[in-house]
Amino acid sequence: MGLTPAVVSLTNALASDVFTSDGSQHDTAKYRSYSDTSAFYMSILSKGTWTEKSENTWHVDNLKLQPDGYDILINVPINVSTEANASLDVTFDGTNYIISNISGMYAIPGKEEIGTDLSYLNSDNMSKNALTVPKNMIASRLWVMDNSTPIIQQFKIFYRYKVMILYSFP
Numbered sequence: 001m002g003l004t005p006a007v008v009s010l011t012n013a014l015a016s017d018v019f020t021s022d023g024s025q026h027d028t029a030k031y032r033s034y035s036d037t038s039a040f041y042m043s044i045l046s047k048g049t050w051t052e053k054s055e056n057t058w059h060v061d062n063l064k065l066q067p068d069g070y071d072i073l074i075n076v077p078i079n080v081s082t083e084a085n086a087s088l089d090v091t092f093d094g095t096n097y098i099i100s101n102i103s104g105m106y107a108i109p110g111k112e113e114i115g116t117d118l119s120y121l122n123s124d125n126m127s128k129n130a131l132t133v134p135k136n137m138i139a140s141r142l143w144v145m146d147n148s149t150p151i152i153q154q155f156k157i158f159y160r161y162k163v164m165i166l167y168s169f170p
Helices: 003-014 118-122
Strands: 041-046 049-054 057-068 083-092 096-107 132-134 151-158 162-169
Touching: 003 041, 003 057, 003 083, 003 096, 003 132, 096 118
Parallel strands: none
Antiparallel strands: 041 057, 049 057, 057 083, 083 096, 096 132, 151 162
């Protein structure tokens, strides 16, 4: 299933801090993987309804994501009242996940008339790179592990704002 690639793709397509210095295009070096929650990222509110279109393509309806984290450009916590409610296809080509046929809205629920129609991502030249997600970008958010550091578990405490605390275990 393509849930994680869909979240990574929409995170990078909707992030405000992934542009080149002149703002003319996306800088793919600034794209975030699924495990990167250091700034702006999308949290899953509802996984939606998934169907298999073919052996390597899945379709989702009503995938609901909420912006989360911290917007480093304007230096404030993300407004968590906005949601992305999307339908899209995810195809795995053996190397990358390709996101296509995007529709839906990015808006405050109940105020969709002033939101953003997500279908623009299908043809937006700046966002097209965000619609291709390499396999290495979809590592889990729950555990980060390598050979030189201890396992780090990320806990979220929900209060007024979501706060991330990192605990390191030897």
